[in-house]
Amino acid sequence: MNAIDVASLRKSYGSLTAVDDLSFTVARGETFGLLGPNGAGKTTTIGMIVGALSPDGGSVTVDGESDPTRPALRQRIGVAPQALALYQDLTAEENLRFFGSLYGLSGGRLAERVLWALDFSGLAERRRDRVSAYSGGMQRRLNLVCGLLHDPPVILLDEPTVGVDPQSRNAIFESIEQLKREGRTILYTTHYMEEAERLCDRVAIMDRGKILALDTVEALLRAHGGPERAVSHVTIERGTLEDVFLHLTGRMLRD
Amino acid sequence: MNAIWAIAAKDLRLLLRDKADLFWVLGFPILIAFFFGSISGGGGKRAVMPVAIVDQDQTAYSRAVVKQLRSSEALRAEEASLDSARLLVRRGDLVAYVALLPGTGESFGFGGDSTSGVEIGVDPRRTAEREYMRGLVTAALFQSMQGSYASGGGGREMIQGSLERLRADTTLGAEVRGQRSRLLQSLDQFMSVLDSTGGAAGPIAAAGGSSAGGNASGGPNLRVVEIAEEDSGPRSAYEVTFPSSIAWALIGVCMSFAVSIVYERITGTFLRLRLAPISRSQVLAGKGLAAFLAALAAVSFVLLIGVTAFHVRVSNPLLLAAAIASSAFCFTGIMMIVATLGRTPASVSGAGWAIMMIMSMTGGGMVPLIAMPAWMQRVSDFSLVKYAVLSVEGAVWRGFGWSEMLPVLAILLSAGAAGVVIGTRVLQARDH
Numbered sequence: 007m008n009a010i011d012v013a014s015l016r017k018s019y020g021s022l023t024a025v026d027d028l029s030f031t032v033a034r035g036e037t038f039g040l041l042g043p044n045g046a047g048k049t050t051t052i053g054m055i056v057g058a059l060s061p062d063g064g065s066v067t068v069d070g071e072s073d074p075t076r077p078a079l080r081q082r083i084g085v086a087p088q089a090l091a092l093y094q095d096l097t098a099e100e101n102l103r104f105f106g107s108l109y110g111l112s113g114g115r116l117a118e119r120v121l122w123a124l125d126f127s128g129l130a131e132r133r134r135d136r137v138s139a140y141s142g143g144m145q146r147r148l149n150l151v152c153g154l155l156h157d158p159p160v161i162l163l164d165e166p167t168v169g170v171d172p173q174s175r176n177a178i179f180e181s182i183e184q185l186k187r188e189g190r191t192i193l194y195t196t197h198y199m200e201e202a203e204r205l206c207d208r209v210a211i212m213d214r215g216k217i218l219a220l221d222t223v224e225a226l227l228r229a230h231g232g233p234e235r236a237v238s239h240v241t242i243e244r245g246t247l248e249d250v251f252l253h254l255t256g257r258m259l260r261d
Numbered sequence: 262m263n264a265i266w267a268i269a270a271k272d273l274r275l276l277l278r279d280k281a282d283l284f285w286v287l288g289f290p291i292l293i294a295f296f297f298g299s300i301s302g303g304g305g306k307r308a309v310m311p312v313a314i315v316d317q318d319q320t321a322y323s324r325a326v327v328k329q330l331r332s333s334e335a336l337r338a339e340e341a342s343l344d345s346a347r348l349l350v351r352r353g354d355l356v357a358y359v360a361l362l363p364g365t366g367e368s369f370g371f372g373g374d375s376t377s378g379v380e381i382g383v384d385p386r387r388t389a390e391r392e393y394m395r396g397l398v399t400a401a402l403f404q405s406m407q408g409s410y411a412s413g414g415g416g417r418e419m420i421q422g423s424l425e426r427l428r429a430d431t432t433l434g435a436e437v438r439g440q441r442s443r444l445l446q447s448l449d450q451f452m453s454v455l456d457s458t459g460g461a462a463g464p465i466a467a468a469g470g471s472s473a474g475g476n477a478s479g480g481p482n483l484r485v486v487e488i489a490e491e492d493s494g495p496r497s498a499y500e501v502t503f504p505s506s507i508a509w510a511l512i513g514v515c516m517s518f519a520v521s522i523v524y525e526r527i528t529g530t531f532l533r534l535r536l537a538p539i540s541r542s543q544v545l546a547g548k549g550l551a552a553f554l555a556a557l558a559a560v561s562f563v564l565l566i567g568v569t570a571f572h573v574r575v576s577n578p579l580l581l582a583a584a585i586a587s588s589a590f591c592f593t594g595i596m597m598i599v600a601t602l603g604r605t606p607a608s609v610s611g612a613g614w615a616i617m618m619i620m621s622m623t624g625g626g627m628v629p630l631i632a633m634p635a636w637m638q639r640v641s642d643f644s645l646v647k648y649a650v651l652s653v654e655g656a657v658w659r660g661f662g663w664s665e666m667l668p669v670l671a672i673l674l675s676a677g678a679a680g681v682v683i684g685t686r687v688l689q690a691r692d693h
Contacts, residue, residue: 056536057536058532058535058536077538077539077540080537080538081538083536085533085536087529087532087533089528089529089532090528090529091528091529091530091532091533092530093271093275095275095278095279096271096274096275096278100271100274104267104271105533105537107263107264107267108264108267108268108537108538108539109537110263110538112263152533153533
């Protein structure tokens with residue numbers, strides 16, 4: 007059984023078709039990327055998968071259940087929305103305790119999970135500072151762990167690295183890779199190619215609400231990267247500009 | 262239920278951390294009440310107590326006591342008959358009356374039987390005023406007695422009067438009469454010496470004060486008579502302005518939470534609430550509970566300030582509790598409706614304040630209900646602010662019983678329930 011099964015999903019806003027006959031599946035333990043430009047329909051798709059939006063047509067099945075609004079199913083889904091969903095006037099710890107309590111966590115279990123989340127996001131030292139005093143990267147990391155507090159097996163991450171510095175982005179990547187190693191199912195939306203390339207087992211490239219291609223990164227390259235050509239040249243190995251940046255400024259989180 | 266409490270606790274915490282919101286909810290209503298109360302003559306009135314003085318004794322001593330009381334800066338004293346004084350206190354026009362009954366002068370207000378001495382009439386709920394009056398009257402009795410002795414002639418006149426009554430009293434034995442007669446004659450001699458030396462004031466004053474203070478009869482013959490006030494009107498301007506100012510506390514809470522619902526929607530936290538394993542009704546119930554508790558706390562706080570700092574007196578605490586709870590519920594419902602008036606904080610705030618200002622202007626939030634002309638009172642029937650203010654006034658100074666209060670509470674509760682149902686349905690429908 008697949009962790010996520012999307013079949014012929016459709017959603018329109020007036021004359022604008024945001025999602026058009028979309029179908030894909032995500033296997034258990036797989037990291038699946040929805041890659042597309044802004045306005046491709048990625049966030050609308052996530053909204054319908056988690057039950058925040060009602061589809062005009064088609065169906066969604068998560069963990070074998072077709073009604074994502076059922077509380078029992080929501081307990082098994084973790085979401086990091088694209089928009090920062092945090093209370094700016096509360097501290098990180100207060101945000102985590104509040105969102106944890108909505109998932110039925112309490113007492114020792116809640117305290118344990120809050121500690122884990124603070125540690126996982128590298129915010130333990132700033133736990134008692136209000137979120138409004140955090141940098142963009144810190145808020146993104148907190149936004150991510152707020153969706154992981156209840157230890158869900160299925161995780162939906164909607165552009166989790168928007169607007170963060172390379173250190174925080176790297177920390178988020180490492181967090182996601184750890185979640186992958188733990189065997190969780192991850193649906194990851196982004197418009198950064200290198201993120202999809204680094205993190206995702208399979209990638210669906212979307213535009214205008216439709217999937218244009220869906221496969222492993224390697225297969226997509228083979229299929230759409232043009233004919234293979236034998237080119238003889240000398241390869242000088244060197245890093246990317248991001249490697250240079252991280253080398254000069256360090257990999258340590260700055261906030 | 263835990264989730265609802267968690268949402269309510271979070272919203273209350275956010276309210277407490279927003280100083281601007283807190284000012285509108287708590288500070289502004291108190292400022293309004295103080296401002297309008299003071300310009301309406303509320304300030305300073307409590308410092309001078311209006312009282313009536315009844316002199317049924319009509320002796321030199323009783324006149325001296327009256328003079329002492331009238332000279333007190335703490336009192337605004339007017340002379341009246343006993344019946345008239347009792348009526349004025351019962352109507353709440355005066356705080357108390359002091360009656361110097363026949364025979365007071367003979368005993369200097371000390372000793373004597375139950376028909377003589379001094380009577381203080383005051384409402385039993387005015388415990389502070391009662392004790393204050395007791396202190397003022399006792400001081401006046403001592404000072405007048407001291408003055409009588411110190412003035413020589415007045416004191417000797419009283420001694421001669423006492424000697425004459427003693428001689429005429431056939432109920433006393435000859436031995437007792439002789440002892441008392443000798444004592445009074447010695448005192449008369451002593452005072453005649455003082456008169457001739459002109460040194461009365463200092464030592465006699467001290468002697469008079471001391472002797473009166475340690476009077477063997479056990480102190481002044483003071484009786485406090487309970488005169489229950491009829492509660493027929495506000496006793497100070499603050500009893501009008503504080504109930505009116507609760508409108509601003511309710512409006513502040515209402516607007517703060519209505520805007521917070523819309524703000525959550527645009528910042529994304531509402532999405533996270535909706536993705537949690539709780540129903541939409543629970544999310545809105547949590548918001549409503551927070552608004553209700555905040556309204557309860559804000560109105561209670563404003564009235565507490567009125568009671569403790571501005572001497573607003575609550576006629577019926579149970580009715581007041583019912584009025585506060587019903588008003589808070591009503592404005593929770595209004596809050597849910599206001600939250601549906603726009604899709605951005607600015608639009609909700611603009612539309613909400615426009616409605617609230619009209620409701621407040623016509624409902625007694627700006628012009629007190631008691632001061633409205635007849636036509637405006639009819640218009641105010643359409644404002645829910647009126648019923649919130651009226652319910653609190655009913656428990657504070659209008660003297661409402663349950664039969665008068667229940668219709669007002671029914672209107673508040675019905676409007677609140679309608680607001681909660683309509684607001685919740687519209688907000689839920691908007692989520693789809």
